[in-house]
Amino acid sequence: MFLKVTYNSINKLLKGTFGGESMRVWLKDFRKKADLTHTGVAEKAEISRSYYTNIENGVKTPTVEVAKSIASALNFSWKRFF
Template sequence: MRTWLKDIRHQRGYTHQQVAELANIHRAYYTLIESGSRTPSVAASKSIGKALGFDWTIFFEDESNETKQKTVTV
């Protein structure tokens, strides 16, 4: 599970549906991304990053995403 992504979504007060709408992707796809079942495409990563206000490249970092989440500005 991408707990860092869930944490950011919760900090913003969004539901899965709201993030999906803001990112212009299907809710089911977003849910799979957040759960860690799917790796998002570059386009989806950019859209989610823009919708939630973080650097989209975090999805592709080798470094622990749990550590990277702490550097995200809320």
């Protein structure tokens, strides 16, 4: 079986956007359910708002320590990030 691999498919895989959905949609859902803004989550997790925003947008991947802080702030398992 021949597998067709294109630049766009590799790029989407690396960015986590297969199926048109960001890899971090679930993070935004948890934030919205907690009725928090980016700033609110960042304050609870003791990180900068810009760092949190980059994580939610899939631009950055949190360290284990930061993942644990965000997960605690939003009440889910930190392992979900990885």
